[in-house]
Amino acid sequence: MKQYFRKSIMVNGCPHSVVADPETTLADVIRRQLGLTGTKVGCGVGQCGVCNVLMDGKLVQSCIVKWSKVSDGASILTIEGMGAPGRLHALQWAFIKCGGFQCGFCTPGFIVSAKGLLDENHNPTREDVRDWFQKHRNACRCTGYVQIVDAVMLAAKVLRGEEEMTDFSEMLGKDGAVWGTYYPRPSAVYKVTGTWDFGDDVALKLPEGTLFAACVCPETHHARVKKIDFSEAEKMPGVVKIVTAADIFANKGTNRIRGQVGSGTATTDGWERRILVPEGDKIRQWGESVAIVCADTETLAREAAKAVKVELEELTPLLYVKDAMAPGAIKVYDEIADIDGIPNAFNKRPIIKGDDPKAALDRAPFVVDEEFYSSRQPHLTMETDCGFGYYDEEGRLTLQTKSICVYRHQLMIARGLGVAPSKIRVIQNNMGASFGYKVAPTNEPLLGACVIATGRPVYMRLDMKEHIVRTPKRSPFLMKVRVGADEKGKIVGLENHWYVDHGPYSESSQDLTNKGGQFMLAPYHVDDIRGCGYTLFTNHRWSAAFRAYGAPQTYHAGEIAVDMLAEKAGIDPLEFRERNLLRVGDTLPSGQKAEVYPLQAMVNRMRPYYEEAKAKAEALSTDTVKRGVGISIGIYNSNDDGADDANSHIELTRDGVTLYNTWEDHGQGADMGCVGTAHEALRPLGLKPEQIKLVLSDTAKAPNSGAAAASRCQVMVGMAIVDSCQKLLNAMRRPDGTYRTYDEMIAENIPVYHEGYYKATLRNVDGEIQTCTGMDDATGQGYPFANHMFGIFLAEVAVELATGKTTVERFTLVSDVGKINNFAVVEGQQYGGIAQGIGLALSEDFVDMRKHNNLIGCGLPFIKDVPDAIRLIHLESPREFGPFGASGTGEMPLSAPHPAILNAINNACGVRLTTIPATPERVLEGLKAKKA
CATH class of the missing domain: 3.10.20.30 (Beta-grasp domain)
Structure with missing residues (x-):
């Protein structure tokens, strides 16, 4: 009982x-x-x-x-x-004022936690705040914690009567400008009050009869499914339906998800991924689903899923790229041909620029010839993968998930489910971050299959362990780099080969592999390059987009190799970089010019901080703790690789305007991106920011703006917003230059709805305007990117010689992301990117499914793992082809902070690591090797 x-x-x-x-x-x-x-x-x-x-x-x-x-x-x-919209608590107000949140999922927990601190300590120091959050394990993946601490300190002043809670309108700029200010994003007040509904919150408000879905995922990396027995499970209480591949086939679905086919060199058609693994087929990675239990409650669904019996024939797994490419290696897919005799390679990206550098490298006085390996970094979002599906009022299969590319997902899953794309509606829920993993369909096809099979609304939520082991990760790269310099320290050439471990699916692999050619030594003048990248299948976790997609792997090798070359040449690392900087007229590895050349100015801004850091490290090093300084440079793109376009529509209303687009929001601030851009474009109308309404990321209501990926949205969607606003202003303009009202527009039968469009545009090497193109399959040359972001990273670290533990004590970023729409959003992205870079450098990994299946096991940085001393310095070179001079910002901060940290470790204690993360064990092993 x-x-x-x-x-x-x-x-x-x-x-x-x-x-x-x-x-x-x-x-x-x-x-x-x-x-x-x-x-x-x-x-x-x-x-x-x-x-x-x-x-x-x-x-x-x-x-x-x-x-x-x-x-x-x-x-x-x-x-x-604590408070509500219209009556904010001091902490809630301060979190808005200081930009102390992004996606907002962890924000209520931080605010309640901070109240607990301030109830005990009315006058805390910043270190008191950090100690409190560390003690109580308050984790945030979006921010670097600095703005959170700022907010608590400000709230404490308010509660002590030293500050007043002012109206946020005071944060507007001259003449009420939103652009170029710290004005809060539209969602701010809802996120700090806990009234911003995320997927799991909406699930509690779904109609009666909604089912809960739980997947059956055998714990194996590689096995053949001999039999799926759900006879006992289907008799269990509350079970309505157990969905298998047979149900998908019965609906005339292919049971396949459309991946990225790849370039002309690819040997796969891109359809490897199954929605559900059927009997007789192979499981090719840990956590693949063979069945889904749909039941009345989560508890009943999960209990029944445990009762499904799956008979397996275990097969040898390939879990490391070197094993996958070894001569005679087993095949992940027997039917897919290898490339260039490399087992399991299914695509390649050559890079050929200038002359063959072999001869120059052979005679160069300084040469680095080294192998590097980057980790399978986990995304570690605080909100787990969740979503639900149902049939809407027009009979469309409707999926509300964490999708960051709603139109792309519609197309990727349609054939697999046996449903026409026009009969699928994808809506993005408010989401607790993504960092790119949701470029991949995760639960969308599973939910679709359940709704089709049951005819009822279905909800699915993974717990954190399931979320970590079942969602995609960053692809590890094995990189072999040979680079040389002459007697004056000028780089003479580069040979570069990289091997991408992409798990068992080709999905999203081509653009990723491209990055190894596009960004290896991209910050430098290098005339002569030869190299090739290969993408390989393995049985480890499948890989998808992760913030800076391909750049962290590439700069891990490139920026450490540059440091090693500087060391061989006997030249200071910053000086060596300055001698070789990409300058006006130089071309990137892809052969195109950059749209701006800010690196020299950025070095000039960084130099005094660098010199100060070196002197400080030398002065504070002891016999037990060595301190060091490391530098790195990163460049990243701000549009999709090659041809790229976006749509955004606008409608004039009696109360203001409404924007319609699919600028999906990971938490990075799409709402403010839209409002800030539209407000600036519509300045002649004198609108207040709250008069700009948003209808975002619903394929039934908004036009296709493309994915919220490749840091493209501020440029691509932003330019489409500007185009729509200009069309509206043109329609509203009277002959005397003043503007009609809404009522006048209606009375004169002038359209109030206007469609904006933009296609990625650049100036080629001849100075002519053209649209972006892909890379040539044979040479890797082309015009892939219209805009870029630039960052110079300075890390100051302390290494404990007895333990090998590394602590980042200070970090400085000098950046150029064009003209800044909203400083609070940009700085939040930069603090957060640096924090993720610290995790990538020192602690984060995903190798062992039984160990790396929780936040701590995966190495998530908590607040005391990230320095409070983070300095952000903004240069704002205006971009010709960017809204009001803007470029993107989100991914540059994670492009290359980690090699700066590894370079600093070497500077501190002489341990040169080429594999990340630089765990205490690896550093200690290096220290011991030095003594041997």
Whole structure:
């Protein structure tokens, strides 16, 4: 007989009598039974703090507090009890004022946690704040924590009566400008009050009859599925349907997801990925689904999924790219031909620029010939993969997920499900970050299959362990670099070969492999290059986009190789880079000119900080702790590789205007990107920012703006927004230059709806305007990118000689991302990118599914792993082909911060690591090798 506990509790000052299962969590009681969805659930095991509440004045992680442990009469405070839109608490106001959030998923947990601190300590130092968040494991993946600490310090001043909570309109610029200010994004007030509904929140508001889906995923890297027996599972309570590949075939679906076919050299057609692995086929990576249980509740679905029996024939897995390319290696796909005799290689990207550098390298006095390996970095979003599907009012299969490319996903899954693309509607839910993994369809085809098979709404949410092991990761690169310099320290040539471990699917691989050619030594004048990249299948986790997509791998090798070359030449690392900088007229590895050449000015800005850091490191090094300084440079693109375009529409209304586009928001600030750009374009109308409404990322309501990827949206969607605004202004303009009202437009029968469009445009080497093109298959030369972002990274580290532990003590970034739309958004992206770079450099990895399956096991940096001393310096070279001179910003901060850290480790203690992460064990091994 099941027993339940009734308890009387005070929640946000209101009495409640709650009857609940003693084993349910306090988070579930708050969210599901009381309907207070401001409290989020992330990891579910007490590692992230997004579920923080105050219970009897004490901060607790409600995801691990059982109802049986909640005392009768307990007083509980959630984010809803702190404030609401229109009556903000000082902490909520300060988080908005300081830009202390991005996606907003972890924000309620941080704000409640900060209240717990300020209740105890009215006058904390910044280090007190950092210690508190570290102690209570408040984790954020979007920010670098600096703005969060800023917000707590400001709120403390307000609560002490030293500051006043001012209106945010004071943050507008001259004449009410939004562009170029720190004005808050439109979603700000909802995120800090917990009223911004994420996918898991909307799920609690779905109609009666909604089913919960749980996948059956055998824990194996490589096996043949001999039999799927769900006879026991389908008899279990609450089970409505167990969906298999047979159901998809019955709907005339191919059970395949359309990946990226690749260039003319590819040997695959891009259709490798199955929606569900059928009997007789092979599982080719850990966590592939063979069936989906649809049941009345999550608990019942998960219990039934455990009862499905899958008989497997285990096969030898390929888990490392060197094993996959070894002579005689087993094949991941027997039917897909190899390339250039390399087992499992299915695509290649040659790079041929100038003359063959072999002779110059053979006679160069200084040469580096080294092999590098980058890690399979996990995305580690605080919100796990979640979403739901249903049939909408027009009978369309509707999928609401974390998609960041709603139109692309519509096309990728249609044939596989047996549904015409026009009959599929994809909507992006408010999402707790992505960092690119949602370029790949994850739950979309699974949810689609369930809705088709059951005819009912279906919801699916992965727990954090499932989320980590089942979603895609950054591709590791094995890179072999040979680069040389002459007696004056000038680079004479580059030979570069790279091998991309892309897991068992080709999806999104071509543009990724391109990056090894496009960005290897891109910041430097290098006339002569020869190289080739190969993409390989393995049985490790399939790879998808991850912030800076391909650049962290490439710069890991390139920027360490440049440091090694400087060391061989006896030249200071910054001086060596300056001698070789990409300058006006120089071409990038792809043969195209950059649209701007800001690197010399950026070096000039960085130099005094660099010299100061070197002197400080020398002065503070001891016999037990060595300090060092490292430098690196990164360039990244701001549009999709090759031809790229975007649409954005605008409608004049009686209250203002409405924008329609698919600038999907990972949390990076798409809402502010749209509002800031449109507000600037419509300045003649004198609109207030709140008069610009947004209809975003719904294939039934908004035109195709392309994916929120490749840092393209501020440029591509931004230019389409400007185009639509200009068309609207032209239509509204009277002969005397003034503007018609909405009522006048309607009365005169003048259209109030206008379509904007933009195609990626650049100036070629001859100075002529042209649109972007892809890279030549034989040479890698072309005009792939209209705009770029530039960053110079300076890391200051301390290395403990006894343990090998490395701490980043200060970080400086000098950047040029064009004219800045919103400084709070850009700085949030830069702080966050640096924090992710620190994780990439020192701790983050995904190798062992049984070890790397939680946030701590994967090496997520917490607040004390990221320095509070992060300095951001902005140069703003205006871009000719960017809205009001803007370029992109999101991915540059993660392009090359990590090689600066590894270079700093070498500067500190003489350990040169070519494999990341630089864990204490690897550093210690290097220290021991030096003594041997």
